[in-house]
Amino acid sequence: MNRSRHIPEAVRRRVEYVDGKTCVECGRTIDGEALQQHLDHREAFSDGGEHAVFNLDPLCHECNQAKRSGDTARTAEMKQRHERQDAEVRRYFQETDVDIVDNDQLRTPQAESVQALRTYFAEDGATNLPAIVVLPTGCGKSGVIACAPFGLAEGRVLVVAPTLTIKEGLADGTFSGTDNFYHFCDILPRDARLPRVVALERGRVNEEDCRRADVIVTNVQQMQGWLPLFPSDFFDLIIVDEAHHTPAESWQNINRAFPDAKKIYLTATPFRSDERPIRAEPVYKYRLADAIDNGYVKNIVRVDAVASEMTFTVEGEERAYTREEIMDLRTETWFSRGVALSDVCNETIVDRSVQLLQAKQRRGTERHQIIGAACSIRHAEQVAALFRARGMDAAYVASEGMTTEEREQRLRDYDAGRLDAMVHVGILGEGYDNKNISIAALFRPFRTVAPYTQFVGRALRALPDGTDTDNLAHVVAHAGLNQEEHWQYFKNETEEAQVQADLTAPGGEDADAAAGASDDDPDPQTGNTDSAEVTSETIEGFDVDAYLPVEEDASAAEEHLQDMEQALDALREQGLDVPDADAIKQDIARRNRPLGDEDLPPPPNRPARERRAYRKILNTAVRRAAGTILRRLDLPEEADLAEAVGQGDEESRVEVVIRRLHRRVNAAVGRDDNSEGRNDWPLGALKAAKEHVIDVRDAVEADIQAALVETDGSGSDDAPPPEKGSDEWDDVEWGNPFDESG
Numbered sequence: 001m002n003r004s005r006h007i008p009e010a011v012r013r014r015v016e017y018v019d020g021k022t023c024v025e026c027g028r029t030i031d032g033e034a035l036q037q038h039l040d041h042r043e044a045f046s047d048g049g050e051h052a053v054f055n056l057d058p059l060c061h062e063c064n065q066a067k068r069s070g071d072t073a074r075t076a077e078m079k080q081r082h083e084r085q086d087a088e089v090r091r092y093f094q095e096t097d098v099d100i101v102d103n104d105q106l107r108t109p110q111a112e113s114v115q116a117l118r119t120y121f122a123e124d125g126a127t128n129l130p131a132i133v134v135l136p137t138g139c140g141k142s143g144v145i146a147c148a149p150f151g152l153a154e155g156r157v158l159v160v161a162p163t164l165t166i167k168e169g170l171a172d173g174t175f176s177g178t179d180n181f182y183h184f185c186d187i188l189p190r191d192a193r194l195p196r197v198v199a200l201e202r203g204r205v206n207e208e209d210c211r212r213a214d215v216i217v218t219n220v221q222q223m224q225g226w227l228p229l230f231p232s233d234f235f236d237l238i239i240v241d242e243a244h245h246t247p248a249e250s251w252q253n254i255n256r257a258f259p260d261a262k263k264i265y266l267t268a269t270p271f272r273s274d275e276r277p278i279r280a281e282p283v284y285k286y287r288l289a290d291a292i293d294n295g296y297v298k299n300i301v302r303v304d305a306v307a308s309e310m311t312f313t314v315e316g317e318e319r320a321y322t323r324e325e326i327m328d329l330r331t332e333t334w335f336s337r338g339v340a341l342s343d344v345c346n347e348t349i350v351d352r353s354v355q356l357l358q359a360k361q362r363r364g365t366e367r368h369q370i371i372g373a374a375c376s377i378r379h380a381e382q383v384a385a386l387f388r389a390r391g392m393d394a395a396y397v398a399s400e401g402m403t404t405e406e407r408e409q410r411l412r413d414y415d416a417g418r419l420d421a422m423v424h425v426g427i428l429g430e431g432y433d434n435k436n437i438s439i440a441a442l443f444r445p446f447r448t449v450a451p452y453t454q455f456v457g458r459a460l461r462a463l464p465d466g467t468d469t470d471n472l473a474h475v476v477a478h479a480g481l482n483q484e485e486h487w488q489y490f491k492n493e494t495e496e497a498q499v500q501a502d503l504t505a506p507g508g509e510d511a512d513a514a515a516g517a518s519d520d521d522p523d524p525q526t527g528n529t530d531s532a533e534v535t536s537e538t539i540e541g542f543d544v545d546a547y548l549p550v551e552e553d554a555s556a557a558e559e560h561l562q563d564m565e566q567a568l569d570a571l572r573e574q575g576l577d578v579p580d581a582d583a584i585k586q587d588i589a590r591r592n593r594p595l596g597d598e599d600l601p602p603p604p605n606r607p608a609r610e611r612r613a614y615r616k617i618l619n620t621a622v623r624r625a626a627g628t629i630l631r632r633l634d635l636p637e638e639a640d641l642a643e644a645v646g647q648g649d650e651e652s653r654v655e656v657v658i659r660r661l662h663r664r665v666n667a668a669v670g671r672d673d674n675s676e677g678r679n680d681w682p683l684g685a686l687k688a689a690k691e692h693v694i695d696v697r698d699a700v701e702a703d704i705q706a707a708l709v710e711t712d713g714s715g716s717d718d719a720p721p722p723e724k725g726s727d728e729w730d731d732v733e734w735g736n737p738f739d740e741s742g
Helices: 009-019 061-067 073-095 108-122 141-147 164-174 207-212 220-229 249-257 288-293 323-329 333-341 343-363 377-389 404-415 449-457 484-492 494-498 552-573 581-591 607-633 641-645 653-668 683-711
Strands: 037-041 056-060 131-134 157-161 197-199 215-219 237-241 262-267 281-285 299-314 317-322 369-373 394-398 421-425 437-442 472-478 533-546
Touching: 009 056, 009 220, 037 061, 056 061, 073 207, 108 131, 108 141, 108 281, 141 164, 141 237, 141 262, 157 164, 157 220, 157 249, 164 197, 164 215, 197 207, 215 220, 220 249, 237 249, 299 323, 299 343, 317 323, 333 533, 343 369, 343 377, 343 437, 343 472, 343 533, 369 377, 377 394, 377 421, 377 607, 394 404, 404 421, 437 449, 449 484, 607 653, 607 683, 641 653, 641 683, 653 683
Parallel strands: 131 262, 131 281, 157 215, 157 237, 197 215, 237 262, 299 472, 369 421, 369 437, 394 421, 437 472
Antiparallel strands: 037 056, 299 317, 299 533
């Protein structure tokens, strides 16, 4: 194949960034006038040398002419040093005595997967496809990453993580540090050398660091900028964590850059969110059922709230749906949108999550926490407020809308147990580990099974010192969110069908990451883009389904009841009777009933917190309505809204509309003369006011249009529909959960 001698400009810039404008032979500054710059290939281009930064040196034109095609003393010494470093890395991974195969400190899937990888790569042609290892979340993928290079790698190892969080955990926790995996599991003796690990960081890592390293750890986005630096043979083994992302173009760039390297993929979800295949050969899979049975992860129970009746309000028109209609309609985007964003349904999920948390805290021995998944930042704020109204210490985190320091402080509080619940918008998926999470509350629908599985996995990590109750995770949702198919897919482990060696699959970025808030086309069921809202519902019960049968609690109850019967028999033989015997037996049965299937007590009533939460929810609804009005009006810049309908002291159009909305909402509940604000409003008034917001919004919009026409003819008689990115979704961080285009 003909190769171009042209060195890409991007490579030239990186050489200058790394080496500056100094000739590496004579040390003189290359000024572009007296001395011209030439990029010299250490391994000659004619001998196969590549246009890689680590194979190029800046020379002045005089040194370049003197060198010609041979080596200088400097380049000869450098090549010898690099060969010694390469040989040392190979010997380290091939000859170091490690205890892996029969190590009882390792989990079964860790030892078995390493053995399966060695067998696969020992076969002829094994490097034609990457090897994929499937381990459930919490079963020790990081341990496999640490062990796999020994006996397998014949050169440097590149470990690629999907995020900076996972990258830092691998570099600072798995491979090094006082609690490194090798010493923790007795893989290496304390006096043995640990692998030399370098975490790529711009400006802090140079070529010498990389060449001395046995293992280089990076994340996929960061690696894109480093690819031009490395020759294609720099790595012998590439290990990819969370490999369900690999069909994306950014990951394929890495594969193409190192075509001859052996490749290992690890994941808990061996399929893409967009159902594109993973190009890999399955060599080992450990079933989630086995992981639960062996105590590596928690058992998991799905708890879906099922309504016998729901009332939807769309543009002021109410309609009630029966249970059968709800089950049929939940596949519709407008329906699941209404469920996700309605306070009524959110309260149902919050209440059940709080009840389960209280039962776990009462009956278990470990700390338990809730993690929630919300649609947007505003939605997360509202859900967190609902938790706080029920006596929970709760917060939310998102990638935007807060400072890094604020986000990190909230996560520290959550990790330390100072928060009972954390609601997140797309940032606590893969790579976030907190074993005390045992309730995953869904306030948003997931469009595909991959992100659903990743979210559920946050609650799976086992509590080694906990009881059976402690090691029972719950996924709480509303049946109207339409997640049943994902649960069954997850439960039955049919993902094997998604793993295909389809070598002709085209490239493309991760569908979840690329999905935006764009699913706002008019819906045939509603005729517009406004979200339907659930104004009331009657919950008839909870649909409960366990991944594995929850038998431990039932057997414990049986033992307790048998003990009590024996004690009662002994008392009867002595002529004594226990009047409350039946009540005691019922209490034993109730306390040992599987969590999620019992009639749990309601959370403690916190009136002040609940009222404050609803005041915030009302204010948010008003702001949202103001945004919708302004989008619909689409006013020209010269239109003076303050003069037309304001009081004259407003500083923006938004303030004009919000004030008008607040006044009309107050009037709708008979509190238009209240000059003290809503601080003293009773809860019932706040709830009633929230129900009037949609009607008030439309009335205010009509008033503004009429006023503008009277003053200067601005505005339009026909309000345009909301643009894509409606008021519910203008700050979506995690991809629009209702976007069906992906």
